[in-house]
Amino acid sequence: MEAPQYVAARVQAALAEDGRTHELGIRVDIRGDQLFLRGQVSGAEQRERLGLVAHEAAPDLRVHNEIMVVEFTEPGEDEHLD
Amino acid sequence: MTELRIAAVGDIHLGEDVRGQYRKHLEGIEERADVFMLTGDLTRHGTLEEGRLVAEELRGLPVPTIAVLGNHDYHSDLQYEIAAALRDAGVIVLHDDGVVIQCGEVKLGVVGGKGFGGGYAGKCASEFGEREIKNFVAHTRYIAESWKVALKEMTADLKVVLSHYSPIKETLEGEPHEIYPFLGSYLLAEAVDTAGADLILHGHAHKGSEKGMTPGGIRVRNVALPVLGRAYAVYCLGENGAC
Ligand SMILES: [Fe+2]
Ligand SMILES: [Fe+2]
Numbered sequence: 240m241e242a243p244q245y246v247a248a249r250v251q252a253a254l255a256e257d258g259r260t261h262e263l264g265i266r267v268d269i270r271g272d273q274l275f276l277r278g279q280v281s282g283a284e285q286r287e288r289l290g291l292v293a294h295e296a297a298p299d300l301r302v303h304n305e306i307m308v309v310e311f312t313e314p315g316e317d318e319h320l321d
Numbered sequence: 322m323t324e325l326r327i328a329a330v331g332d333i334h335l336g337e338d339v340r341g342q343y344r345k346h347l348e349g350i351e352e353r354a355d356v357f358m359l360t361g362d363l364t365r366h367g368t369l370e371e372g373r374l375v376a377e378e379l380r381g382l383p384v385p386t387i388a389v390l391g392n393h394d395y396h397s398d399l400q401y402e403i404a405a406a407l408r409d410a411g412v413i414v415l416h417d418d419g420v421v422i423q424c425g426e427v428k429l430g431v432v433g434g435k436g437f438g439g440g441y442a443g444k445c446a447s448e449f450g451e452r453e454i455k456n457f458v459a460h461t462r463y464i465a466e467s468w469k470v471a472l473k474e475m476t477a478d479l480k481v482v483l484s485h486y487s488p489i490k491e492t493l494e495g496e497p498h499e500i501y502p503f504l505g506s507y508l509l510a511e512a513v514d515t516a517g518a519d520l521i522l523h524g525h526a527h528k529g530s531e532k533g534m535t536p537g538g539i540r541v542r543n544v545a546l547p548v549l550g551r552a553y554a555v556y557c558l559g560e561n562g563a564c
Contacts, residue, residue, distance in 0.1 A: 261366050261396065264527050279527070279547055284338045309547055313346065314353060317326065317555040320520060320540050 243269035246297055250274065253296035259288050265306065267293070274300040279309045324560050325427045325479055328353060328384070330553040331360030331524020332545040334393065335375050344378045346552035351383040354555050355424045359412075360524035360544055361391025361435060361485030364403065372403030376410035385422050387413040389433045391485035391525060415483060417464055419471035427559060430477030432468050436486030436509050436523070437461040440502035465512035472516035479558050480518040484509060485525050491533030492543035493526045510535040519558055 247267040255263050262285065265278040274297055280286050290304040328350055333343055350357060359379075364371035372394070379386055394403055404414040413420055419432035439446045439461045448458045472480060487493055487505030496504060504526050513521055514537030521535065524545040531548055533541040544554050 258366065261393065281334055281546070282336075282338055285336075309550070311346075311546060311549070312551045314328070314552050314555060317353075317557050319557045321557075321559075 332362040359388035367396035376406040380410035417467035433483030436484040439506035465508040469512040
């Protein structure tokens with residue numbers, strides 16, 4: 240059986256290199272037959288695409304998509320640099 | 322000289338599914354800031370469609386807008402075409418060069434470009450060994466040298482450096498140490514410290530932290546959108562007082 244570290248690395252490379260996602264900062268962890276995705280993205284669609292690409296790269300594992308969609312707020316307080 | 326208010330953000334990574342959404346947050350920017358700066362990774366895949374979408378999102382803003390591109394904007398080898406689309410929309414795009422603009426009473430000089438990696442003093446790549454490694458380091462050196470020259474040849478009341486990659490480690494805090502050499506290079510900081518500037522803005526490190534300083538004491542801010550958690554930051558430079 241392939242070592243889980245190599246599978247995780249392959250999934251991570253797929254998330255970065257696949258034209259549908261190109262997401263670099265996603266953490267991939269494998270425990271047994273479970274695959275966990277963690278990180279932050281800017282939209283719900285991107286999160287779903289990442290789950291799909293991860294599933295395709297490791298079809299035998301059960302994907303837990305724990306990626307968060309970050310919402311950003313209106314600009315806040317100014318910083319004075321003097 | 323009066324105070325200058327700089328709005329800044331990076332890594333907006335726009336795509337079709339979020340068209341029009343970022344623009345909404347720029348509403349009223351002229352009341353908060355005198356100039357708007359973007360530190361690259363404006364697109365996701367660097368396609369021309371995305372580049373044009375970003376250009377539309379930034380078109381006709383009521384304050385001067387200056388941008389550099391990021392590694393994502395280079396992914397499809399269409400960086401020049403993307404820059405052209407942005408320029409067509411009125412955005413000033415820097416590519417290892419500089420520009421001086423008049424902001425009210427302040428003559429503002431901005432120098433910058435994408436920057437590149439290599440790591441930080443003591444733990445970095447050097448121009449030694451295989452051709453591939455030499456090319457990697459030489460690329461960063463060339464960029465740092467260009468910025469140094471552009472800063473030295475510039476007369477301005479205030480000088481700001483725009484980069485995508487980080488010139489220092491402090492603003493990477495939160496990123497895994499193993500990837501630091503891919504997040505920036507101390508050569509960029511060294512060049513700016515040598516030539517002098519008032520502020521360095523960068524992005525790229527989505528999990529990094531906002532505030533840091535070069536060894537020479539120049540303030541550095543990581544304005545990657547996920548780091549800021551807000552549409553843009555505003556930094557006030559120059560004479561102190563209310564802005
Ligand atoms: Fe980015
Ligand atoms: Fe980047």
